[in-house]
Amino acid sequence: MFAELSRLQSAAAVQAAIDEFVRLGRATFLARYGYGKSRDFLVRDARSGQLCDSKAIVGAAFGYQFPQEGPLKPSDFSGGEATVVAKLQRLGFEVVRIGEDWGVDEVRATVASYFEMLELEAAQKHYTKTEFNAQLRQQLRGRSKGSVELKHQNISAVLHGLGLPFIAGYKPRSNAQLLLRQTVQRFVLDHPELMVQVVNALEEVKTPAEQSFQAVVVEPPSMETVVQLSSRDVKPRLPRRIDWAQRDEGNRTLGRAGEQWVIGYEQRRLNDAGRPELFQQLDWVSDRLGDGAGYDILSHDEPGEPRYIEVKTTNGGHGSSFVISRNELEFAAEMEEAFYLYRVFQFRQTPRLYILRGKLVDQLHLEPLDYRASFRRLLA
Template sequence: MLVQELSGQKYSKTHHRRALQSLLNGRSEGSIERKHQNISAILLELECPWIIGYKPLGNYQALLFEVVMETLVNDPIFDQAARHASEQPAIVPMGVNFDYWVEATPQPTEVREAANRPQFLAMKRDYVAREARNRALGLAGEELVLNYEQQRLERSGYGALAGKVEHTSVKRGDGTGYDILSFETDGRERFIEVKTTAFAKGTPFYISRNEVEFSKATSDRYHLYRLFEFRTRPRMFSLAGDLHDQLQLDPVTYLASLG
């Protein structure tokens, strides 16, 4: 199912679940659903995409972790599909209904279940990192947010402010700490950082130290917009204020020098 989803092919979760049920000695559909969620939690820890709709669920068995690891190591088709999904270009989707695209911010347990998180992994895929380097996807997400902010202000009766919304990352470069300069209806600046994924809502994302520090310095005006399922049904949630207080920030790289 995951390879089909990554490849843009339709499939039936119900058909697959019932086919499994016939092979599993009477396991309930609910238990099969939870096992798929356990697999999603493992894939999250391995920095892999998972099936949208199977929200990661922790407290999985060590044996399941080993089986998922072994499957990934020996499945070049999955690797090819995940790499392609991470790296393929993107364009701004047409016809997005902004009335329905804002969702609630996930609770921390939705994003990451830490109880069974392995400290050291023999294998991690870099699909999340590859997608973060997908400039076409990032730019398309920023342009969609630009459209949303302009429409938000115009609908509120502030067309003059809508005309001042700026695509800062394009106009000034990537070092400002945010991507879009927008406005509140009272004229105050709204600094927006945009993070876009084609994968599920809870997919981790990369953020620079500069972006995090800028969120602290401008906490009363700062917003992070997280866009997800971008290629199929784009929606977003937002975080406002100092990101130190809202995210689990893992140091993933170090700048090393001698002396």
């Protein structure tokens, strides 16, 4: 209730709640007081620069000012700009709208640092993320190491959304501020030679050093819900020559190498299952007949139990997008549980694999890329 919230008048109580937040960590603090993550506003700790969930801080601060009454519950008051934000600002605290607090110069410096690391990674040159982080923070306004890492994850998310490679160590994390999205897109458009160099380097086919096929299978990426662009927003039209997903699909040399690797994986899988004789029935269909069958390799689980395998290979990371044909989607739906998509990633370094089984339309977000044009109109 607002009447209760209006009684909070102690800046020291707010700071005590912030200190507890920093000491315990976000997850533990929120669980302790029963709050969820803030959707819109965070309050900054002036001492450490860390951002804290605004409503949870206010609720906990009430308990510090009135220990005999204890902290406020989330249902006791409403959050937002007119209540929590106004209260914190009147008490002298900086409140930040999520994702919109970094300035132009900070964002530009962060994006430039990220792409410098991406270029080194593509060239397989050694670098240390911690050192880059420390050097970058010297150009920023008191940002913490964690906040810089989050910004790098946001950049990965923007690149992933554009179908471009990103730094494997920075898992894409959405909710990037508009300024950051615009700056990343502008960097890509202004540096086509660099992007071509990165993509070409990551597409280079090398024989993987790891050939044991042990501990290579991982879980597929989780489905991420993102905000759809308004029809009024202009989607950047990147040059086709730096369309990462399309280039991976078109590079048959990389695709063929990935299929050869999967054949080795299948041999190991069948041997481990005690059915080495089934490997003698393995058929590399795409090599023998070419593309178009809806799958690349025919293997088996048991005699009479086929495993139709479609292989998608990339030198990119776990969450890299890929191109799949309408024919492959239809074949997956037709074969149901007998269809397997093997997604091989990090192929140039140490190959890893995740497997999707059955109908793909239920497991992937599918975006149309091309259309067949003709002068024939189909009647319903």
